[in-house]
Amino acid sequence: MVSAFLGKLFCSILNQRLLEYVTTNHILHKSQIGFIPNNRTTDHVFTLRTLIDKYLHNPNGKIYACFVDFRKAFDSVWHNGLLNKLLQINLGGSFYNLIKSLYSKSSCSIKIDQYQTRPFQYTRGVRQGCILSPLLFNLYINDLPFSFENILSDPFVLPNGTKLNALLYADDFIILSCSKTGLQNCLNTLATYCNTWMLSVNPKKTKMMVFQKRAKKCSEQTFYIGNQAIDVVPD
Numbered sequence: 001m002v003s004a005f006l007g008k009l010f011c012s013i014l015n016q017r018l019l020e021y022v023t024t025n026h027i028l029h030k031s032q033i034g035f036i037p038n039n040r041t042t043d044h045v046f047t048l049r050t051l052i053d054k055y056l057h058n059p060n061g062k063i064y065a066c067f068v069d070f071r072k073a074f075d076s077v078w079h080n081g082l083l084n085k086l087l088q089i090n091l092g093g094s095f096y097n098l099i100k101s102l103y104s105k106s107s108c109s110i111k112i113d114q115y116q117t118r119p120f121q122y123t124r125g126v127r128q129g130c131i132l133s134p135l136l137f138n139l140y141i142n143d144l145p146f147s148f149e150n151i152l153s154d155p156f157v158l159p160n161g162t163k164l165n166a167l168l169y170a171d172d173f174i175i176l177s178c179s180k181t182g183l184q185n186c187l188n189t190l191a192t193y194c195n196t197w198m199l200s201v202n203p204k205k206t207k208m209m210v211f212q213k214r215a216k217k218c219s220e221q222t223f224y225i226g227n228q229a230i231d232v233v234p235d
Contacts, residue, residue: 008131014098015131018091027089028138029145030162034170035134044167044174051156051164051176052211062212063156064183066175066223066230068190069205073171074137075125078198079103082126082140089139099136102127124198134170140197141168147189148175154182183208184223191226201225208232 019037022028033039048065055061070076083100086092106127107119126133145166148155154177155165165186167174175190177183194200208223208230223230 068173069202071202154178
């Protein structure tokens with residue numbers, strides 16, 4: 001009990017220092033607000049409502065949105081990839097070595113009825129129940145919204161001048177675009193990203209929605225993530 005308590009306390013201290021580091025250095029993408037102090041899911045709801053009020057005022061205005069569901073997102077984090085991304089944000093030294101030690105020595109076992117396997121090491125997934133896990137997941141996926149800024153994504157422009165093509169709250173993810181082409185370009189980037197970083201999208205739970213002032217048949221729109229067609233549902 002004592003060792004478990006000390007372990008949680010130690011990870012809590014690491015999490016606070018990591019949060020201070022990424023906040024001070026403005027590392028997280030502006031669309032990332034999951035598990036960040038003073039941010040709530042309703043903030044993204046308000047942002048989406050603002051976009052609808054602004055862009056649908058024009059009869060021809062449209063908002064192309066893809067609500068992405070990652071399959072077992074937290075359990076899919078590739079440990080070596082995570083460590084590589086920590087180095088990319090210049091997180092090195094003793095702090096990096098501590099995170100590396102936590103994940104290089106992680107082990108688990110499987111219990112079936114009354115039987116339990118011997119512990120074995122695993123190389124994917126952030127630690128369940130660890131206070132560090134949400135922030136580490138944020139950092140793991142942080143370069144995805146940045147990648148949309150390097151393609152023709154047709155982002156929206158907020159009243160303060162901020163360009164926006166994604167909203168993220170941990171593994172809850174919405175891709176946004178002013179055009180069908182821009183949205184499809186983002187979906188192509190998403191497919192490549194998932195293949196590179198061992199993530200996968202659940203096509204059954206991932207849905208497209210086209211917000212527009214005049215209702216039209218959704219079947220006229222077709223979008224793909226890789227070779228998988230994504231269902232378009234009414235707004």
